[in-house]
Amino acid sequence: MLEIQKLTSAAGAFRIQDISFTLTEGECHAVIGPSGSGKSTLLQALLGVLPAQSGSILLGEKDITRLPIEQRGFGYVPQSLGLFPHLTVRENLVYSPRARRISLETAQPLIDQLVEATGISRLLDRKPETLSGGERQRVGIVRALASQPKVVLLDEPFTALNESLRRELWWLMRDLQQQRGLTVLLVTHDLSEAYFLAQTMSVLLDGRIIQQGDKATVFGRPVAGDVARFLGIETLLPGRVVNENDGLATVEIGTTKIVALAIPDRTKAVFVSIRGEDVTLQNPDTTLTSARNRLTARVVAIHEGSPLMQIALDAGFPLTALITRPSFQELELNVGSTVLALIKAPSIHLIARDAG
Amino acid sequence: MNLRTTTIAAALAVLLLYGGLILSLGWFFDGASLTNALWSERTLFSIRLSLMTATLAAVLALVVAVPAAYALSRFRFPGRSLVDTMLEFPIIVSPAALGAMLLIFFNNPLGDWIQTHAIQFVFAFAGIVLAQFVTILGVATRLLKTAFDGVPEEMETIARTFGASPRHAFFSVTLPLARRGLLAAFILAWAKAFGEFGATIMVAGTMAMRTETLPIAIFLRLSSADIEGTVALILVLVVIGLTSLHFTRRLMGGKAHA
Numbered sequence: 001m002l003e004i005q006k007l008t009s010a011a012g013a014f015r016i017q018d019i020s021f022t023l024t025e026g027e028c029h030a031v032i033g034p035s036g037s038g039k040s041t042l043l044q045a046l047l048g049v050l051p052a053q054s055g056s057i058l059l060g061e062k063d064i065t066r067l068p069i070e071q072r073g074f075g076y077v078p079q080s081l082g083l084f085p086h087l088t089v090r091e092n093l094v095y096s097p098r099a100r101r102i103s104l105e106t107a108q109p110l111i112d113q114l115v116e117a118t119g120i121s122r123l124l125d126r127k128p129e130t131l132s133g134g135e136r137q138r139v140g141i142v143r144a145l146a147s148q149p150k151v152v153l154l155d156e157p158f159t160a161l162n163e164s165l166r167r168e169l170w171w172l173m174r175d176l177q178q179q180r181g182l183t184v185l186l187v188t189h190d191l192s193e194a195y196f197l198a199q200t201m202s203v204l205l206d207g208r209i210i211q212q213g214d215k216a217t218v219f220g221r222p223v224a225g226d227v228a229r230f231l232g233i234e235t236l237l238p239g240r241v242v243n244e245n246d247g248l249a250t251v252e253i254g255t256t257k258i259v260a261l262a263i264p265d266r267t268k269a270v271f272v273s274i275r276g277e278d279v280t281l282q283n284p285d286t287t288l289t290s291a292r293n294r295l296t297a298r299v300v301a302i303h304e305g306s307p308l309m310q311i312a313l314d315a316g317f318p319l320t321a322l323i324t325r326p327s328f329q330e331l332e333l334n335v336g337s338t339v340l341a342l343i344k345a346p347s348i349h350l351i352a353r354d355a356g
Numbered sequence: 357m358n359l360r361t362t363t364i365a366a367a368l369a370v371l372l373l374y375g376g377l378i379l380s381l382g383w384f385f386d387g388a389s390l391t392n393a394l395w396s397e398r399t400l401f402s403i404r405l406s407l408m409t410a411t412l413a414a415v416l417a418l419v420v421a422v423p424a425a426y427a428l429s430r431f432r433f434p435g436r437s438l439v440d441t442m443l444e445f446p447i448i449v450s451p452a453a454l455g456a457m458l459l460i461f462f463n464n465p466l467g468d469w470i471q472t473h474a475i476q477f478v479f480a481f482a483g484i485v486l487a488q489f490v491t492i493l494g495v496a497t498r499l500l501k502t503a504f505d506g507v508p509e510e511m512e513t514i515a516r517t518f519g520a521s522p523r524h525a526f527f528s529v530t531l532p533l534a535r536r537g538l539l540a541a542f543i544l545a546w547a548k549a550f551g552e553f554g555a556t557i558m559v560a561g562t563m564a565m566r567t568e569t570l571p572i573a574i575f576l577r578l579s580s581a582d583i584e585g586t587v588a589l590i591l592v593l594v595v596i597g598l599t600s601l602h603f604t605r606r607l608m609g610g611k612a613h614a
Contacts, residue, residue, distance in 0.1 A: 047513065047517055049513055068516075069516040069517055070517070070519050072517070074517055076514065076517040078510065080508075082510055082514040084511065084533075085533070086529075086532045095518055095520075095528075096518035096519055099515070099518050099519040099520040099521075099528075100518070143518075147518065147519065
């Protein structure tokens, strides 16, 4: 449906380079990256606000790389939403069909369906300034969908909302996307949002896409240290592979050795990436476990997060575990306590260090 | 005196100066003279002429200023900064000099040709409109540029992503969002044109019942030592001017720098 090939574009001194990815029909793809990674520049290049210096954008069979903004056929929900303040909600919703010269008889049934599905029927005669944050988001989404765009571009549309409202709108967006088979490109720095809404994703860092794939692979198997850092993996340390046997690698971190799944390129210098939720804590006298890595560790600090507790450990190297509150109480943990940290070999992801 | 007291005293001094000037008119105020002056055929002609020329000049100024201000607000083009600088030209050059320049232009071959084959400007109705137009065009463009600057460019981009052409986005989004600034620019330009004297007298002269706008009528009455009549006409000008400022401030939400 949307195919971007080696797209390069610049906003002032900053540029996005050789961006390539494909969206199939009915898919939600997230481009994730920290602030300043080039997400907005990418969107502006797709919308036609910034010219493409090289590469191409294909929408369906059509090359839209050089087309003006109004002929590209995207539905767009910007971060600011950009509802036209001088128009009522109803006038905002019919703006696109009118501008595209689609008769209201043709457009109205879809608008009515979307208005019904998003529960904004009582807002139609109101001006945007009188709406709450959540209502404005709903109107913004319906407006973007009103002219049946081939692809909907979402630019961090839920960032400004409180947590509960965000989750409510994620569900709404996911229902709309799945029920209507919408093709959506979501640009966000919010990992939870991307994980919830998207099926596939690209990680954008410093204007380049570093990793692409289905969301489970991207989140579970970052290909570079920078990606792992952005994904917020709690433990990311340099290590050295000292032995490989039967698909398992023994890795030395300082003086401590752990066992992980070996990586294909047989690199010795690696980053060891361990997600906090993959570290299980047990009493030191526990013997029954199938985990390959049994590390005696001392509790260094305890951070009360929600809903998980973050436990900083010294296991010969700094290690972070995320555990539930009941587990925390059951283990009677305190700073200075000794625990057994269990990590299964497949839960330890090795990243070749020359990958960044 | 502390800073607050000093600065407030300075602000009140401004009010005292202008308010005092207006109040001082009362010294020569005479109800009967005011009525006579106001309802005289010559005064009514002056008011009518000023209303017509100021309205025409303000409309023409907006016809040019709206696209010019939009270009200055949105686009980078060769000569942009020069155009931007020239907006203040009518302010730094005195209106009399501006009028003299127009007069000199109409004595050039091109100006002479225009007068002979198109429209007569010198000592004519069109000359008054032109003098006022030239005086107010810069300020109207400056005010409109500020109004367009206040409309986020993103709004136009969003409108275009919904299929609107740049022209459609301008008329359906930008212009309505700048409407307060547009109205304020019109009112201020109109008020300035209504009170314009220097350029008008240079181009159109002081012909009674022909090119005698309200400010020129004031000048002529003062020249003939008709103080009461002068006061009456000044009061008309003051009332119209202050009413315009009041509406402009209301439109701009109290932010007009009039």
